[in-house]
Amino acid sequence: MHHVVIVGGGFAGLNGAKLLGKSKSVAVTLIDRENYHLFQPLLYQVAMAALSPADIASPIRSILSEYHNVKVLLGEVVGVDPRRNRLFADIGEYNYDYLILACGVRHSYFGRENWEKWAPGLKTIEQALEIRRRVLTAFERAERDMAANQAGERLTFIIVGGGPTGVELAGAIGEMCRFTLARDFRRIDPISTRIILLEAGERILPSFSVKLAGRAARDLVNLGVEVKTSSKVTDINAEGVAIGTEKIRADTVLWAAGIRAPALARKLGGELDAQGRIIVEPDLSLHYYPNIFVAGDLAHFAHQTGEPLPGLAPVALQQGRSIAKNIMRELADQPRRNFIYRDKGQVATIGRGRAVVDIGKMKFGGFFAWLVWLIVHIYYLTGFKNRLSVTLNWGWSFLTFRRGARLIVSKEWRFYHRSGENG
């Protein structure tokens, strides 16, 4: 019985585990530091109070419960000794015959990690709830402080980064301000909100075609978003954002730019790219350790197009499956096959009822693109119940312009803080 250890229960790890779970010749251990698989493409909807965390996350243990050779552990991997085939986690040490590293990446602040305090990123449920808290609290504060003449910066939202996440966040904030919150506030006019999308490069959505990106930019402007390209952020602090000498005061700044790989990547001794991602062989293994594979956002795979593949769910999903198949081939004395990414296209939404779709030669925008986005995302959601729940929540939001999850859930420490009061 060969032991396969998978680090990370994202799209890559989970889909690899499912395939290996059907094999009789391997035992699988999947380690993740969360107990759930997260449907990351919809995380911004949690941040924007349209969905609840449970709508887009399912316990890994449940998803894999039918595979009796797969063991799921909650723990954080801290190191690996590739020469001894040994993995170190906070919950113990594990020997492996094959190792699949699929633990993703986190946000990079380009060496200015202190910016994170002022501009949280969007990779985890905790971060999504933090962003939700900040955006909704900004409106509550503005309602309170109208007299104090501070409503301007209270209701200025800056999103740094014009990739799909930044565009979807900006669109969702724009829509929320225009429609959802407009009728609920008495003293402020949520339409007066200022939403600014900052992009260092020449245009937003660089991975989409010029035409589609232009359409997305127009859709954003129609939602009241200011799109500022060639605008490199030089500082973020309590006041707001600086772009060279230009300063924009803002209470809420969100970060959707830059990634970096976790420290674990450096411990394998292999070649890394500028973001710290691991440069892999054509079969997604490491050059010096062919029994170690890397999949998903953590892998730098440039054999197909010369450029590294983007950090998208379909890439991770296909890589996880490819690795699982190669392990099973090898155990059946068959040769490995190189990974080939089959491009399923890209979609990004801009608020309610608008999107851009880029599938091979098909490039289009508008309401039909949004329907495509909707169907694709519901289809890929893990679990029948989540699909139903998300469909219901979206249907509700769409028909009523309301949002189902507009709760400001306090930071956890307030629980202790408050109970410490002598009430």
Place this chain on the structure above:
Amino acid sequence: MHHVVIVGGGFAGLNGAKLLGKSKSVAVTLIDRENYHLFQPLLYQVAMAALSPADIASPIRSILSEYHNVKVLLGEVVGVDPRRNRLFADIGEYNYDYLILACGVRHSYFGRENWEKWAPGLKTIEQALEIRRRVLTAFERAERDMAANQAGERLTFIIVGGGPTGVELAGAIGEMCRFTLARDFRRIDPISTRIILLEAGERILPSFSVKLAGRAARDLVNLGVEVKTSSKVTDINAEGVAIGTEKIRADTVLWAAGIRAPALARKLGGELDAQGRIIVEPDLSLHYYPNIFVAGDLAHFAHQTGEPLPGLAPVALQQGRSIAKNIMRELADQPRRNFIYRDKGQVATIGRGRAVVDIGKMKFGGFFAWLVWLIVHIYYLTGFKNRLSVTLNWGWSFLTFRRGARLIVSKEWRFYHRSGENG
């Protein structure tokens, strides 16, 4: 235009605001320290991972958006000067003509507030998520530590307090262990879980009839819960719980006993009961300040039965409405009327498909009681969308024995902690 200030957006405050919102002669300001109204009777379902926070909470601002004379503010009230008709909050000062205090109570640890760290209570969404985190994490740790022979205390759950909340929590944990988790864990047998319900008094559910309480106790035992009455907790620490000289080791202790009123209650100079609740006149006003009313859990109203009314949603709801009507009567030069509580009965569930119902002369248990409980709770949930979502989530859990929200969402500080790593 008379100004009515309402402190608290629970059942009392919200229902008072809705009635006053129909009046043309008052302006209403409702202040709450959360932005949402919480359907507290179902909070234990969030703690037990069956529902999401957004299923049982709605933004106060949305619920009241149609009432244009009602202003909603997010803030914490810190003091009141009843002689000057002035209220002090962290967000400013407010004059009022009428004041309705409906800010509820919190848990009391009978002077042992340090116990809270080891045994969180269940009053807020944050606490519910904390309890969910502890219970699910206990299973994950047990799965990890089987070899270390610690699974016993890992999987011992102690619930302190045999009122409705304690009974519902114990039943829900019992059900979760027996059915939901049983198939998802490989190395531990969730049926071996030990669940202990501790009650200091002679029997559980003292507000129900002896016969019904006995039936609930039997139902609990059938779910694997040990019911220990006449067991007064004398210490809680990292090891577990002490009952006199008896010590029970447990990783997870939950608190469902005892209440105390917030400090604000003392600032009015009126008479308080042992829990710090405000003793009110027959019309729910204060003796020396007839323009101040108290409603809900914070009010000690004993004019009807000699005993203070229990802290239940229907009591709060009826009191909020009664006060609103009296204010409108007074402004129309009509005399006030005394409050009369119309008892709608009590219901408590024990796990899946079992409950006890106590409505006047109707006292029964079993599946039909559970159906009554289900219908009553869905009916009273605020908002069409929440009702649909909760029905869907329950239907899903009931048919599949799964739970929809089994996410261990980390404490917020881990977000900062983790991102502080040099990843």
